[in-house]
Amino acid sequence: MPEQHGNTAARPPFFPPRFWMWMAGAVLIIVLDQLTKSYFDSNMAYAERWSVLPFFDFTLLYNPGAAFSFLADGQGWQRWLFTAIALGAVGLILQLLRRHPGQTLFCASLACILGGAIGNLIDRIMHGHVVDFLLFHWAGWHFPAFNVADIAITCGAALLILDEILRIRRERRRRAKPAA
Known part of the structure; x- marks a missing residue:
């Protein structure tokens, strides 16, 4: 039974302690993302490539679109569309993390998505594009940089x-289990 304080029952905290653990994971992703983007943006010329392996290069590319350069050839409106979508996703993810902090796999997935979404959102707001620098390729085929x-x-x-x-x-399994 919840602890009583006067006439009201004690409520769980609005932001449970495990919520902050998930936030720390998302912040770690954001920091790593921004540091790597800053490094490559500062040390490479646009479209320059540094060969690392026969199938992998570092490169510097700017993506004004979404994943795999979707809508990259838009007239600039897509920046605000993707910014709005990212802000909506961030709000939803924060609510889900706050409501279900004990669901480990679910929250780990949301923390990863949250960190990535905010990392790319920072780029869109600051630069108008996302900085990409990882490029896999083979025999003339190139996976979109990321x-x-x-x-x-x-x-x-x-x-x-x-x-x-x-x-x-x-x-x-729960439904298949016979009632005792």
């Missing part, structure tokens, strides 16, 4: 899918 924020978002999305698969499996 950055640490993109890696975090992709890993977060994969973890979110895994979390849902595991939730469905648990639910099926």
Whole structure:
């Protein structure tokens, strides 16, 4: 039973302690993302490439669009569209992290997506484009360049899918279990 204070029951904190753990993870992603982008933006010329492996280069490219340069050839309006989408996603993710801080895999995925979304949002607001610097290629084929924020978002999305698969499996097992 909740502790009583006068006539009202004690409420859990608005931001539970585990919420701040997830925020720290997101901040770590943001810092790593911004430091790496700053390094490559300061030390490379646009479109310059540093060969690292036969299939991997560092490069400096600017993406005014979304993932894989979607809408990159727009007239500038896409910057504000993607900024608004990112702000909406950040708000939703913060609510979900606050409400479900104990769901480890779910919150880890959201923290990754949050850190990546804010990392790219900072670029859009400050520069009007996202700084990309990781380039995989093979025999004339090039995967679109990306950055640490993109890696975090992709890993977060994969973890979110895994979390849902595991939730469905648990639910099926629970329903299949005979009542005692």
